[in-house]
Amino acid sequence: MKLMKKIFLTLSLVFVTFLLAACAKTNKEANSDQWENYEKNKKITIGFDNTFVPMGFKNEQGENIGFDIDLANAVFAEYGIEVDWKPITWSMKEAELDNGTIDLIWNGYSVTEERKQKVLFSDVYMETEEVLIVKKDSGITKLSDMTGKIIGAQAASSGYEAFISNPKVLKDIVKDKDAAQYPTFTQAFIDLENNRIDALLVDKVYANYYLAQKDETENYHVILADLESGDFAVGARKSDVTLVKNINQGFKKLYKDGKFQEISEKWFEEDTASPAVKGE
CATH class of the missing domain: 3.40.190.10 (Periplasmic binding protein-like II)
Incomplete structure (x- = not known):
């Protein structure tokens, strides 16, 4: 029994040593x-x-x-x-x-x-630059029209970071003073289509391409968001x-x-x- 315990402890020590060496190598790389x-x-x-x-x-x-x-x-x-x-x-x-x-x-x-x-x-x-996508029949044509409205954005996106960092532009006026966050822009756009949000904050390149591909350009406005999010x-x-x-x-x-x-x-x-x- 003592021999088995000794063997087990030896093998455990070898495994831990191997694991530490592997971690050290990974950290070094x-x-x-x-x-x-x-x-x-x-x-x-x-x-x-x-x-x-x-x-x-x-x-x-x-x-x-x-x-x-x-x-x-x-x-x-x-x-x-x-x-x-x-x-x-x-x-x-x-x-x-x-x-x-x-x-x-x-x-x-x-x-x-x-x-x-x-x-x-x-x-x-x-x-690039950040924009808002809104439905043309929403009545939203400028940023101040977002007062009390629901805005959506992708979680951890540069647009959301800019939204938080420049509260006077949009954050302070939208509903709940925050944006509904989504894992992807695609999921956010579905909520925009179904009127669960009033506007979607996205990169201009995404907005223009997505609307063109879905043949929805005539149904939506793209409004400059006046947020510096980085190129x-x-x-x-x-x-x-x-x-x-x-x-x-x-x-x-x-x-x-x-x-x-x-x-x-x-x-x-x-x-x-x-x-x-x-x-x-």
């Missing part, structure tokens, strides 16, 4: 530049919200498509690296990045001062300096070669590249 590993393994994992049209979403055939999907695939093709696209809960994006489940956040991810404390951002590749960039771990440097170089090369414009025309029918991408 999370805090070091991983570019050599991405090159060696020829793969990188990107986290995205697979409902955020037209940036990155799953189509009816179950394929991951969108502007960001095409752009990221093109950038990493320059380095012979394949992208593994991982759908994530958007409110958990930074946690997923920190624990190593994903290597990048790339899906209409806006630059904010709060997020700069958590991630290393690439250059801005597209400028789109890619988020990496603070330690992945080489990765971010190479993404920035990839943007510029794609633009110089005309590939960036081609992808942009496909999704937006215009050149949406930021001045940083154009080299201005």
Whole structure:
């Protein structure tokens, strides 16, 4: 019996030692530049919200498509690296990045001062702004018309963060002085369609594309929200300096070669590249 107990304790000690070593290795990797590993393994994992049209979403055939999907695939093709696209809960994006489940956040991810404390951002590749989507028969034509009305937003989105950070614009006048929060914009839009909310706070690119695809442009107004939420960039771990440097170089090369414009025309029918991408 004593022998069995001794063996059990020995095995437990070995397991704990192995676990601590594995955790130490994971922590070390999370805090070091991983570019050599991405090159060696020829793969990188990107986290995205697979409902955020037209940036990155799953189509009816179950394929991951969108502007960001095409752009990221093109950038990493320059380095012979394949992208593994991982759908994530958007409110958990930074946690997923920190624990190593994903290597990048790339899906209409806006630059904010709060997020700069958590991630290393690439250059801005597209400028955007927040808008309200409202029904044309709602009587809402300007921000002040939202007094006492119900507003919806995606949880942990840059739009919601801007809504909270600039209370005098909308937060102080809407019903309950807060927004109804949704896991995805798609779910929020369903509530807007069914009059459970009066307005939806979203990125302009999402609003225009979504309404056009659903052939609902004639039934809704898009109103500028006067909220500074940050433009789109890619988020990496603070330690992945080489990765971010190479993404920035990839943007510029794609633009110089005309590939960036081609992808942009496909999704937006215009050149949406930021001045940083154009080299201005």
